[in-house]
Amino acid sequence: MPYRLGIDLGGTTAKIALVDAKNRVERQESVGTANRPDPKSLARTMAEVCRRFSIGKKIQSLGVGVAGDIDSERGVVRVSPNLGWKNVPLRNLLKRHLAFPIMVDNDANAAAWGIFHTQVPASAQNVIVITLGTGVGGGIILNRSLHRGATGSAGEIGHMTLVQNGRRCNCGNRGCLEAYAGGYYLAKYARQMAKAGGTALEKWSELNGELTAKSLAQAANAGNRAAKNLWEEAGRMLGIAIGNLVYTLNPDTVVLTGGVAKAGGLLLRPARRVLRERTFKTITGAVRVKIAKGATEAGVIGASLL
């Protein structure tokens, strides 16, 4: 049985996986990537793991999903703020050590591709995956193909402007989806509210240490009003963003994934309500919005399928 290799290369770890023909992870290993790793030596280390996984196996290909702006045609990492890389010819660096075909793309595309292949019915043709993590990203599958766009940058859903003079986003703009539904911002505003006092969020902060998107979800589920409001706003913004995507692309499926998506109904209920209120029925009637299940392996599986 042929195998594939997938690497999910982020700013904390590189997860390297051996994936079988049925898209199951057979082996997985992590390599640390914090402290701006040297591209050449990281490529060598990752290639060593790949070679070890390959022993006695027929390997079809290796795919790498990298957090950053990627030129997938040339296999170059244009910019990765998380890794501190600029213009790194990652495919060529890996080719020095490995003989099978290698593809490099961005991690959001890889994760979307993995979700498309493992979590969506075979009948789905047009699928939008929204990754709600620290930041917000996405991947767009149209007619069963990953849509990359002119420079491989398609799917930057997190920086759609939803509020003209809205919350400031780290990208320099205001009112981006990410500034409402990204884990970094949810935690940031929760901490601000806890500090200001009077919302009982300060108690959550005392009990759980520094507030995060996760503890903010616990607080909301326990009935904390301020926490509920932050999730309600995030869900509403997400609903507007999904509505705009649905009007533009008329997908059959929208999947939410990433750590923040684990908030589940806190996010999904207001998102669905706004979508219903704002969008024509013929279009919303055709789309299913759901949260990915146990999608932590989607990144490496999707990378292996690139």
Added chain:
Amino acid sequence: MPYRLGIDLGGTTAKIALVDAKNRVERQESVGTANRPDPKSLARTMAEVCRRFSIGKKIQSLGVGVAGDIDSERGVVRVSPNLGWKNVPLRNLLKRHLAFPIMVDNDANAAAWGIFHTQVPASAQNVIVITLGTGVGGGIILNRSLHRGATGSAGEIGHMTLVQNGRRCNCGNRGCLEAYAGGYYLAKYARQMAKAGGTALEKWSELNGELTAKSLAQAANAGNRAAKNLWEEAGRMLGIAIGNLVYTLNPDTVVLTGGVAKAGGLLLRPARRVLRERTFKTITGAVRVKIAKGATEAGVIGASLL
């Protein structure tokens, strides 16, 4: 030389054209469609014109672009408010009279397809066409194919929400792009301002009769402040919408067409400025935003190419 037939079927007229292999309109004829025409008799009349155009010519196909929600796979007009039609099997009605292959799609897709084939360099792969007429619509070409989506409704760009509690739109929602950049709304707000007085728009109204998007552009070009502000706002909203589309789809080309696009720089200057301000350089650097030239025939040419 083989020919194609194209019909641009709107709520006022059906334009029927004989198009040659070089995408030039050789003959064109119009049939009135106001007053909710009977589908069967309109199909017969249009087919008669098609047959007349076909005499002594080799016809490859007929394509029809219809204002409304279209099921292009079955060739059915699901709903066309402009024509007063519901569930009209237009392809089958035309097939009774004509022997060549017939395609039916919505008019915005047909126009986008026509513009893609006549106004965009051959190197363009991913093209978004925004039609700024009475309303705002669009057509999306990805990897050189028309993207229709799950129910053929993709490209409904005019109803993207840009302002949560913004201007009321006829669709029932608030803050749609169309409510800022559609000709109907530009004229509506201009008339309101003229009526309120104090903006010198009342003078334009006296000189030119009821204010329209066209006379509003003349007023702005002649220096009228209120008119300039309305165009500035329309252009800004258009810039935000284009930015969101660019983040999502990373196109190489965005083309503005339709009567309102004739305002040219009044619309394009603020749109480009907002796009530059709000969007990452790697993405905006790859996209060219332009206004279509003399695109009145794009509808029939695009229909003929469906």
